[in-house]
Amino acid sequence: MLDAIIKGGTVVTPQGAAVMDLAIQDGKIAALSHPGLLTDDAARVIDASGKIVLPGGIEPHTHIGIPVPERWAGHPEVFTQPPEAATRAAAFGGVTTLLDFSGSLPNSPEEIASNDSIMNQLESRKQAFLGHSYTDFAYHHILAGEVSPKTIGEIGEAVQAGQASFKIFTTFAGRVPYGHLQAIFQEVGKQGGIMAVHAEDDDMVTYMEEKLKREGRDQGYNLHLVHSNISEDVSFRKVIRMAEHAEVGIYFVHVTAKEGVVAVGEARSRGLPVYGEALHNYLEFTCDDYRKPNGTKIHTYPAIKYASDRDTLKLGLEDGRISTTATDEYTTYKDVKFWGKTIESVCGGHNGIETRVPVSFTKFVSQGGMSLTRFADVIATNAAKILGLYPQKGVIAPGSDADLVLIDPSVRKTLTLDDLHADSDYSIWEGFECEGYPVMTMLRGKVMVENGVLQGSSYDGRWLKRKVAPGALARPVC
Numbered sequence: 035m036l037d038a039i040i041k042g043g044t045v046v047t048p049q050g051a052a053v054m055d056l057a058i059q060d061g062k063i064a065a066l067s068h069p070g071l072l073t074d075d076a077a078r079v080i081d082a083s084g085k086i087v088l089p090g091g092i093e094p095h096t097h098i099g100i101p102v103p104e105r106w107a108g109h110p111e112v113f114t115q116p117p118e119a120a121t122r123a124a125a126f127g128g129v130t131t132l133l134d135f136s137g138s139l140p141n142s143p144e145e146i147a148s149n150d151s152i153m154n155q156l157e158s159r160k161q162a163f164l165g166h167s168y169t170d171f172a173y174h175h176i177l178a179g180e181v182s183p184k185t186i187g188e189i190g191e192a193v194q195a196g197q198a199s200f201k202i203f204t205t206f207a208g209r210v211p212y213g214h215l216q217a218i219f220q221e222v223g224k225q226g227g228i229m230a231v232h233a234e235d236d237d238m239v240t241y242m243e244e245k246l247k248r249e250g251r252d253q254g255y256n257l258h259l260v261h262s263n264i265s266e267d268v269s270f271r272k273v274i275r276m277a278e279h280a281e282v283g284i285y286f287v288h289v290t291a292k293e294g295v296v297a298v299g300e301a302r303s304r305g306l307p308v309y310g311e312a313l314h315n316y317l318e319f320t321c322d323d324y325r326k327p328n329g330t331k332i333h334t335y336p337a338i339k340y341a342s343d344r345d346t347l348k349l350g351l352e353d354g355r356i357s358t359t360a361t362d363e364y365t366t367y368k369d370v371k372f373w374g375k376t377i378e379s380v381c382g383g384h385n386g387i388e389t390r391v392p393v394s395f396t397k398f399v400s401q402g403g404m405s406l407t408r409f410a411d412v413i414a415t416n417a418a419k420i421l422g423l424y425p426q427k428g429v430i431a432p433g434s435d436a437d438l439v440l441i442d443p444s445v446r447k448t449l450t451l452d453d454l455h456a457d458s459d460y461s462i463w464e465g466f467e468c469e470g471y472p473v474m475t476m477l478r479g480k481v482m483v484e485n486g487v488l489q490g491s492s493y494d495g496r497w498l499k500r501k502v503a504p505g506a507l508a509r510p511v512c
């Protein structure tokens with residue numbers, strides 16, 4: 035007897051979207067068939083008529099249960115929401131896998147990043163999530179500051195253990211100097227890992243911070259003048275050039291400017307394994323919105339820019355230059371998120387993990403006419419391919435994990451806080467009109483959320499061992 039059959043839904047596979055039945059056994063997709071051909075001999079038969087059956091959302095960029103810097107929070111001992119709350123919200127929003135971070139980022143140049151081994155830091159992050167997660171999870175490992183030869187020597191062991199991606203910043207206190215960065219790129223490339231890069235030009239950022247402070251223009255609504263278009267242009271091109279020399283794949287987190295989209299597109303057209311991510315708040319808002327009351331609540335670093343940048347990001351997701359959507363999930367309460375008012379004190383990140391899939395569905399599918407196959411790519415499949423989870427995750431195919439989200443395209447919902455499940459008291463999406471919404475989320479064959487009711491357990495989420503396919507590191511595959 036099968037564990038479950040999902041009947042009559044529009045099932046989205048790499049080959050297209052069609053009405054099919056889907057059989058689930060032992061947490062995996064066992065079979066896909068034309069409607070009516072599967073036996074009804076299953077523990078549960080789910081009628082998905084009128085629904086769209088997609089691979090469960092993969093959220094490639096979250097910051098869960100970590101300390102918020104005092105300069106952003108106004109006081110010490112503040113943390114972003116814990117795994118239990120963040121992954122619960124994720125499950126309600128159709129997400130079945132997320133990538134957070136291991137290792138830590140120093141909050142000042144004086145504060146030295148942990149000297150503990152990569153494997154120990156990874157283990158302690160795993161322990162923070164195990165037993166507290168409604169989604170599967172993995173981590174990009176952060177390398178910060180002047181990374182020691184000892185740490186660089188540990189990268190190979192970590193990749194072998196399934197730790198496929200490493201994160202660096204080219205600005206902020208944890209900035210990696212370019213010499214060290216080249217050494218990291220070479221080693222990660224050699225070991226078959228991939229780099230997740232937060233790229234900004236630190237000299238330009240620092241110069242503009244000082245200039246705006248000197249001129250009395252350091253209000254938060256000027257953040258886009260600090261974290262600027264030209265900074266993204268210059269830093270993306272520098273990182274791409276270094277990566278080309280080191281023969282390493284690059285995943286640019288939060289592409290924010292049209293210049294970034296163009297730089298990624300040019301690198302890809304030269305055959306380089308370069309991938310870009312767009313955050314869903316950057317697909318809606320512009321820097322004009324910063325000027326509204328508490329307008330910097332929409333802010334996530336680097337900075338939300340102009341309408342032409344927003345429109346180019348959307349175009350990039352449609353034409354393939356940008357590969358993934360993400361949130362930079364970093365949920366606090368509004369006393370923290372709304373506290374900082376200057377270019378140095380506005381809190382980064384936002385309460386977003388639950389809204390990415392429905393907001394993207396509304397914008398791209400319901401309103402934008404994007405194909406369902408491309409939609410699956412940008413919410414799940416591409417992240418799985420780039421970050422080493424494919425085909426276990428991110429695709430509806432026999433043998434893959436039965437991670438699914440069912441979207442009802444007929445649901446019309448104006449988002450209010452009551453619709454959301456984070457440990458927070460604000461959402462930048464209050465008032466957003468969703469056209470289509472997740473109605474069921476399934477993790478490895480187990481129903482986690484059904485019709486707005488939590489069914490899963492926080493013991494269900496597992497850490498995922500990852501390995502990026504060599505092809506995805508040789509040329510752009512998605």
Ligand SMILES: [Zn+2]
Pocket residue numbers: 095096097362
């Ligand atoms: Zn981030």
